[in-house]
Amino acid sequence: MAQALRARDAHTAAGRRRRWAFPVGGTFGIGIGLLVTVTDGTVSGAPPALVAAGVLLWVITLFGPRLQARAFRGLLGESGETRAVIDGSGALLTAASCESRIGWAAQPRYVETADAFVMPSDDKQAVAMTVLPKRGIRAPADADGLRAILDANLRRL
Incomplete structure (x- = not known):
């Protein structure tokens, strides 16, 4: 199922956008969050949230199809053999x-x-x-x- 989801994403406009927008957004969030923390010395508020959002986008990029496939496994298991x-x-x-x-x-x-x-x-x-x-x-x-x-x-x- 993960292969199927990756294949679908590779051949749809939304999937192709996600393939570059999530890593770019994740890198931007991590970079800005760390930059503000290092230059300002503040570790509360927006910088940690930006880092966390950036990490989340990278996790979705790397493991999204696998996580979706696990969710589908339960649904497909309920329907039985097809x-x-x-x-x-x-x-x-x-x-x-x-x-x-x-x-x-x-x-x-x-x-x-x-x-x-x-x-x-x-x-x-x-x-x-x-x-x-x-x-x-x-x-x-x-x-x-x-x-x-x-x-x-x-x-x-």
Whole structure:
């Protein structure tokens, strides 16, 4: 899931902005906070808050996808085993308590990672995404078949 989140962030405007804005903001906060503390000698109020905010932005930058993946793990664990059927009309996902049909128009692109095929939605934030883990593929030929269906219906990123 962390790989899928990183792949989504790499291919959305909001994700790309976060990749540079959080480290720049974090470095700025830490730098200004330490500079004010060193030059002014004051260790209360705004300088520690700036340092803490800067550290928080760096933590989110470095560990954000992993922390989000841990949060998703609980949600996904509750839904139980999920089966996916991919065909010319889209993806049919079936879990113990629900069934979802996702047409190609809803998620018109995909990216392949080392462990999954990720189909993010086309909105600016790419809030919705479907992750098809490769561990569910039984034979290497099945991966090639899935890739061919995705290539025929979606734009590869």
